[in-house]
Amino acid sequence: KAGVTQTPRYLIKTRGQQVTLSCSPISGHRSVSWYQQTPGQGLQFLFEYFSETQRNKGNFPGRFSGRQFSNSRSEMNVSTLELGDSALYLCASKPTAGGANYGYTFGSGTRLTVV
Amino acid sequence: DQQVKQNSPSLSVQEGRISILNCDYTNSMFDYFLWYKKYPAEGPTFLISISSIKDKNEDGRFTVFLNKSAKHLSLHIVPSQPGDSAVYFCAASSYGQNFVFGPGTRLSVLP
Numbered sequence A: 001k002a003g004v005t006q007t008p009r010y011l012i013k014t015r016g017q018q019v020t021l022s023c024s025p026i027s028g029h030r031s032v033s034w035y036q037q038t039p040g041q042g043l044q045f046l047f048e049y050f051s052e053t054q055r056n057k058g059n060f061p062g063r064f065s066g067r068q069f070s071n072s073r074s075e076m077n078v079s080t081l082e083l084g085d086s087a088l089y090l091c092a093s094k095p096t097a098g099g100a101n102y103g104y105t106f107g108s109g110t111r112l113t114v115v
Numbered sequence B: 001d002q003q004v005k006q007n008s009p010s011l012s013v014q015e016g017r018i019s020i021l022n023c024d025y026t027n028s029m030f031d032y033f034l035w036y037k038k039y040p041a042e043g044p045t046f047l048i049s050i051s052s053i054k055d056k057n058e059d060g061r062f063t064v065f066l067n068k069s070a071k072h073l074s075l076h077i078v079p080s081q082p083g084d085s086a087v088y089f090c091a092a093s094s095y096g097q098n099f100v101f102g103p104g105t106r107l108s109v110l111p
Helices: none
Strands: A005-007 A010-013 A019-024 A031-038 A042-050 A053-057 A064-068 A074-078 A087-094 A110-114 B010-014 B019-025 B032-038 B045-051 B056-059 B062-067 B072-077 B086-094 B097-101 B105-110
Touching (some): A005 A087, A019 A087, A019 A110, A053 B097, B032 B062, B045 B056
Parallel strands (some): A010 A110
Antiparallel strands (some): A064 A074, A087 A110, B019 B072, B032 B045, B056 B062, B062 B072, B086 B097
C-alpha cells in the first residue's frame, strides 16, 4: 500500500509570507501527527489530528495551525513566516489516536526554507 | 527542558562490531518507547519498540533494553553493517500519545 505522502517536497518562502503543507496518510490511517525537525533539536511535536479533531498540541506559537479533512488528509499552515521556521516538516500517520501498539509511519517530509 | 535525551550526537563503529545507542528520559509517566532510523532526505522509519512491562525486546540484529529505574534505554545492533549508517531517534510516550523524540545520534558504520 502507498505510504505517507507529503507535498511539496521542497519550498522556499520569504519572511512574512504564509505557507500550507499537505499530508496524505496511509489508507485506513485516521491519526495524523506533524513534527518539525531542526538540527540538534530532534523532532518537535506540533500537533495530532484524529477524525478531523485536534487531539494534542505541542509548544508552538499560534502561527502554526493545522486541520484534517474527512478523508484523513491533513494540512499544516504557518503564517507570518520567520527565518527560524526553516526546517524539515514531517507528517506521520497511524491507525488510531493513542494506542501504543503501533508506531508512526512517516512521510519523507517537506523541506521549508525561509529567506 | 528535554524530556528525552540522546547525549551522543554521533557514534562510529567498525563493521561487524556491536553498536550501542543510548537514550535517557526524565518523565516517569512514559511507558512506551520507540526507536526510529532516518536516512538523509527520507522520513524516519520505525525500527523497534518496547513497553514498560518488558526490559528487553529483540528483532533480528536489533535489541532494545529498558532500565525503568534508571530511566534509560539502549539500542544494540549486532553485527553492525554499513547500511545501518543513519541517524537514530529514540522516542517516548505516555499511553501512546504525543511521542517525544530525542535529538538523535548519527551512527557511522565503517567498512
